[in-house]
Amino acid sequence: MTNGVPRRLAQAVVVLWAAFTLSFVILYLLPGDAVLAKLGGEAGTTVTAEDIARERAAYGLDDPIVLQYGKRLLAAAQGDFGRSIATGEDATELVLNALPSTLAITGLGLVFAIVFGGAIAIVGTYTRSRWLSQLLAAMPPLGNSLPPFWVGLLLIQVFSFQLGLVPAMGSDGFATLVLPAVTLAIPTGAIIGQVLAKSLRTQLTEPYIEVVLAKGASRARVHWGHALRNAALPALTLVGVLAGNLLAGSVITESVFSRDGIGRVTASAVTAQDIPVVQAVIVLAALFFVLINLAVDLLYPVLDPRLSGRVTAKAVSGV
Amino acid sequence: MSTLPLRAAGLVVVLGLAAACGTTTAAGGGSGGGDAGPPRPGGTLRLGISSNPDCIDPQQWGTNAALNVGRQLVDSLTDQDQASGKIIPWLAENWEVNPDSTSFTFTLRTGATFADGTAVDAAAVKTSYDGIKALGPKAQLGNGYLAAYKSATVVDPKTVRLDFSAPSAQFLQASSTMSLGILAPAAYQKSPEQRCQGEGLIGSGPFVFESFKSNQQVVITKRKGYNWGSPQFKHQGEAYLDKVEFRIVPEPGVRTGSLASGQLDAITDVQPVDEPQFAGNGFTEPVRANPGIVFNLTANTTRGVLTDVKVRQAVSKGVNRQEVTDTVLTKNYKAATSVLGSATPLHLDLSKELAYDPDGAKKLLEEQGWLPGPDGIRVKDGQRLSAKIIFSLVFNQNQSVLELVQQQLRKIGFDLQIEQRTTPETQQLTLAGDYDFIWYNTTRADPDILRQLFSTKAGNRSKLSPGNPLDAALDKQAATVDEAARKPAAEEAQRLVVEQAYSIPVFELTQVWGLGPKTHGVGFEASSRMQLFDAWIAG
Numbered sequence: 001m002t003n004g005v006p007r008r009l010a011q012a013v014v015v016l017w018a019a020f021t022l023s024f025v026i027l028y029l030l031p032g033d034a035v036l037a038k039l040g041g042e043a044g045t046t047v048t049a050e051d052i053a054r055e056r057a058a059y060g061l062d063d064p065i066v067l068q069y070g071k072r073l074l075a076a077a078q079g080d081f082g083r084s085i086a087t088g089e090d091a092t093e094l095v096l097n098a099l100p101s102t103l104a105i106t107g108l109g110l111v112f113a114i115v116f117g118g119a120i121a122i123v124g125t126y127t128r129s130r131w132l133s134q135l136l137a138a139m140p141p142l143g144n145s146l147p148p149f150w151v152g153l154l155l156i157q158v159f160s161f162q163l164g165l166v167p168a169m170g171s172d173g174f175a176t177l178v179l180p181a182v183t184l185a186i187p188t189g190a191i192i193g194q195v196l197a198k199s200l201r202t203q204l205t206e207p208y209i210e211v212v213l214a215k216g217a218s219r220a221r222v223h224w225g226h227a228l229r230n231a232a233l234p235a236l237t238l239v240g241v242l243a244g245n246l247l248a249g250s251v252i253t254e255s256v257f258s259r260d261g262i263g264r265v266t267a268s269a270v271t272a273q274d275i276p277v278v279q280a281v282i283v284l285a286a287l288f289f290v291l292i293n294l295a296v297d298l299l300y301p302v303l304d305p306r307l308s309g310r311v312t313a314k315a316v317s318g319v
Numbered sequence: 320m321s322t323l324p325l326r327a328a329g330l331v332v333v334l335g336l337a338a339a340c341g342t343t344t345a346a347g348g349g350s351g352g353g354d355a356g357p358p359r360p361g362g363t364l365r366l367g368i369s370s371n372p373d374c375i376d377p378q379q380w381g382t383n384a385a386l387n388v389g390r391q392l393v394d395s396l397t398d399q400d401q402a403s404g405k406i407i408p409w410l411a412e413n414w415e416v417n418p419d420s421t422s423f424t425f426t427l428r429t430g431a432t433f434a435d436g437t438a439v440d441a442a443a444v445k446t447s448y449d450g451i452k453a454l455g456p457k458a459q460l461g462n463g464y465l466a467a468y469k470s471a472t473v474v475d476p477k478t479v480r481l482d483f484s485a486p487s488a489q490f491l492q493a494s495s496t497m498s499l500g501i502l503a504p505a506a507y508q509k510s511p512e513q514r515c516q517g518e519g520l521i522g523s524g525p526f527v528f529e530s531f532k533s534n535q536q537v538v539i540t541k542r543k544g545y546n547w548g549s550p551q552f553k554h555q556g557e558a559y560l561d562k563v564e565f566r567i568v569p570e571p572g573v574r575t576g577s578l579a580s581g582q583l584d585a586i587t588d589v590q591p592v593d594e595p596q597f598a599g600n601g602f603t604e605p606v607r608a609n610p611g612i613v614f615n616l617t618a619n620t621t622r623g624v625l626t627d628v629k630v631r632q633a634v635s636k637g638v639n640r641q642e643v644t645d646t647v648l649t650k651n652y653k654a655a656t657s658v659l660g661s662a663t664p665l666h667l668d669l670s671k672e673l674a675y676d677p678d679g680a681k682k683l684l685e686e687q688g689w690l691p692g693p694d695g696i697r698v699k700d701g702q703r704l705s706a707k708i709i710f711s712l713v714f715n716q717n718q719s720v721l722e723l724v725q726q727q728l729r730k731i732g733f734d735l736q737i738e739q740r741t742t743p744e745t746q747q748l749t750l751a752g753d754y755d756f757i758w759y760n761t762t763r764a765d766p767d768i769l770r771q772l773f774s775t776k777a778g779n780r781s782k783l784s785p786g787n788p789l790d791a792a793l794d795k796q797a798a799t800v801d802e803a804a805r806k807p808a809a810e811e812a813q814r815l816v817v818e819q820a821y822s823i824p825v826f827e828l829t830q831v832w833g834l835g836p837k838t839h840g841v842g843f844e845a846s847s848r849m850q851l852f853d854a855w856i857a858g
Binding site: 032033036040045046048052055083088160164169256257260261265 | 367371373374455456457459460462463466510511512515516532533534535566567568569570572573576577579580582711741742743744745746747750761763768771772777778
């Protein structure tokens with residue numbers, strides 16, 4: 001495991017650099033730029049070409065692209081993504097300030113997703129009732145096909161506007177977390193449930209299950225103690241990828257629930273072609289992916305002692 | 320296999336639930352209302368706004384979200400009467416303008432102070448105006464208002480003279496806007512970026528800045544001891560509200576639902592589809608059209624078929640403005656009656672010239688030799704009667720409005736191709752003059768906006784040649800604040816733009832707000848932005 005660490009760090013650096021470079025190239029290739037976005041629309045009524053040129057120069061946007069890229073990369077390596085062109089705030093600070101609010105809903109969303117997905121899969125494969133099993137098997141496709149935007153509005157309509165249980169908006173307190181987390185958890189939980197159920201069904205037909213049953217173990221013990229433990233590995237790998245989905249889902253969820261967070265910052269920065277902020281978000285998201293996948297890898301040996309002593313390259317390639 | 324029917328069944332259940340919710344909300348809204356009674360001081364107004372203000376310094380930002388906050392924090396030298404459009408005193412008791420409108424001398428009232436306790440005197444006014452000029456294009460609206468601003472001179476502590484390098488009659492109206500609102504000298508010790516976030520944003524207005532959390536809310540509180548309100552305010556002294564929370568709620572359905580369920584007291588930007596929800600059930604719906612240039616198709620007269628004035632006139636006759644407001648919008652929106660909105664001072668009613676006349680349009684086109692081609696679109700010498708319009712989604716209904724106009728024009732054999740672009744792209748193409756038609760509106764409560772957009776010495780959006788009659792009319796209205804002289808020039812300019820069809824006006828952008836049963840007095844100022852001084856919440 002020890003010799004895997006430097007390789008992994010090198011890979012992480014490459015991932016971060018690629019994210020940085022790709023985002024720069026894409027934003028640069030888009031027509032228009034942040035200055036035009038800021039001074040466009042109604043605000044642009046009396047703006048002259050000279051004004052635009054002056055503002056561009058002030059943000060170094062008139063430098064040759066290679067120079068802009070080099071300067072940005074050098075500064076970013078030291079954690080400085082520059083100032084937002086739209087608002088003048090420090091991009092890193094802007095993103096870090098928005099982070100806790102997003103981590104709160106995605107974290108809780110992940111917990112809900114694991115609980116929902118796990119329950120659907122475990123109950124669905126354990127029950128002897130045919131209709132319950134079929135009903136639960138239908139949940140993942142349903143959960144995954146509901147648009148999160150619509151689910152969010154429906155939850156607000158019922159639990160906030162009708163029942164008055166939670167506020168419809170805001171980022172303050174636990175009450176504002178529940179509905180956004182449920183909204184995020186539905187599609188994610190659906191995928192976890194689907195994969196876990198399939199993998200449980202496969203495990204339950206394995207010969208070792210018959211051995212355990214022959215030794216006199218109860219159905220419950222076989223399910224919990226033996227099959228689930230083996231079936232959890234594919235689902236766990238998936239969690240690494242899904243954590244990223246949750247982050248992406250925050251763009252819509254945060255708008256619907258009027259919350260601050262990475263999703264809102266990303267949406268407005270992309271619209272404004274605000275390169276410093278978009279890059280700070282993208283590099284942060286890449287970092288998040290790298291860390292989650294590292295955590296997942298470190299969990300493998302805990303679940304499966306056969307894997308201890310070597311870090312699989314499999315999970316890394318998932319990055 | 321069994322999942323499909325189940326999925327469908329699940330959807331039916333959920334949809335049924337949603338439908339049930341919809342009806343109960345409407346019924347729940349029926350309660351409340353009652354007599355307003357006399358205004359009551361105190362309380363907090365929870366106001367749902369549709370977008371993050373990004374920057375709340377009114378001298379810098381030009382969006383409604385920013386200006387609606389900024390208006391409450393600053394006073395201006397003058398105010399503009401909401402009904403008549405006349406300029407009236409505010410921080411300045413009176414003023415004098417030299418004959419060619421290049422020098423404005425303001426006499427300030429006494430006793431007004433900034434929130435940091437310093438006096439609103441001539442030196443402070445000079446510092447503030449110099450500060451706005453120094454912002455350059457960062458002052459998104461002020462930059463245009465002060466384009467010819469040269470300097471300010473402190474004549475004595477009560478008197479300040481502002482000099483311009485070119486006739487600037489429009490400046491008198493500009494001096495009433497929040498974009499030229501006065502900030503305390505201490506504000507300019509902070510950077511523009513800091514002021515954007517509220518730091519050092521010290522005005523003399525009826526409210527003071529408390530906090531700004533991006534994408535969440537802006538909080539302002541009552542200024543104690545405020546006693547220098549504009550004469551058009553309905554009461555004098557301090558504002559009624561103790562506190563205003565501008566909550567940022569981007570999703571229109573959540574804004575309306577929050578108002579209906581009492582989680583908000585007022586909201587801005589009620590969408591056309593949601594308007595009936597707040598009609599006559601205890602809720603009220605303040606409505607005001609924006610002054611300035613209406614939403615219109617501005618023609619580039621150097622491009623393709625639009626070089627021919629008869630073709631442009633035919634397009635104008637082929638647009639059924641009433642159908643646009645009746646079907647895509649609501650009765651709160653007005654069909655354009657000039658290139659300027661009806662709330663703009665010196666607006667000239669040209670509704671006769673803008674009447675829907677498809678037969679007249681066809682006749683004009685036939686006279687010019689445009690005959691129907693195989694697909695119904697007219698052709699002449701192998702050329703199709705076609706032009707492209709570029710637009711961005713600055714207003715949600717833009718796409719539907721343009722699709723309807725496209726269908727209307729198809730009936731006279733004109734092929735309008737609509738092309739959505741992002742705001743920066745539209746801006747780039749506009750500056751480069753690279754368009755047939757552009758679609759936009761501009762809010763400004765002064766006819767000079769026509770000069771800024773159509774004069775060959777300014778925006779020249781129709782790409783006219785210098786020395787045309789429109790230029791002369793526009794220059795004339797810019798040179799005098801005397802209404803008797805300015806009015807005929809401003810009217811002549813509107814008539815020329817409409818008759819020559821440099822611009823084909825369609826409808827007036829309108830602000831539609833929703834107020835809860837307990838909310839009163841949330842008002843519009845002359846530019847259709849928000850004035851909260853007289854707003855109050857019933858106990």
